[in-house]
Amino acid sequence: MNVPESMIRLTTQRQILLEELSKVNSHPTACELYEMVRKRLPRIGLGTVYRNLEIMADSGMILKLELGGTQKRFDATTEPHYHIRCSVCGKMDDITIDVQEKITKNAARKTSYKILGHNVEFTGECPACQKAKATGKKTRKAGAAA
Numbered sequence: 001m002n003v004p005e006s007m008i009r010l011t012t013q014r015q016i017l018l019e020e021l022s023k024v025n026s027h028p029t030a031c032e033l034y035e036m037v038r039k040r041l042p043r044i045g046l047g048t049v050y051r052n053l054e055i056m057a058d059s060g061m062i063l064k065l066e067l068g069g070t071q072k073r074f075d076a077t078t079e080p081h082y083h084i085r086c087s088v089c090g091k092m093d094d095i096t097i098d099v100q101e102k103i104t105k106n107a108a109r110k111t112s113y114k115i116l117g118h119n120v121e122f123t124g125e126c127p128a129c130q131k132a133k134a135t136g137k138k139t140r141k142a143g144a145a146a
């Protein structure tokens with residue numbers, strides 16, 4: 001876990017949020033993280049989770065993903081990487097491709113802007129949705145209750 005301690009104080013609540021977020025690769029929403037954290041901190045409020053996630057994202061401790069017009073999702077992996085989102089169920093995964101530097105250099109050559117970063121989101125159909133489509137079954141949106 002990469003924790004830039006000089007930026008913000010790592011309270012017990014933030015530590016537990018970071019630990020729970022680091023356990024999953026599902027890029028959970030604040031509500032999903034709230035449900036995960038409540039198992040360890042039963043008295044924590046949803047507002048506290050939202051507030052701390054925003055503080056942690058603003059400090060660079062975690063990533064806040066605001067892609068594809070969906071709910072904000074959070075990621076404990078702060079190194080530059082890309083995401084792919086299922087356009088059917090909304091599931092989001094990491095995708096590893098080595099184009100980070102090339103995209104930034106190409107963009108810098110095309111504009112007078114100083115490039116500070118970029119967001120790329122790939123969309124497609126996840127394996128579960130492809131299988132469900134082939135068998136005629138319905139899929140559940142990512143994060144939906146069972």
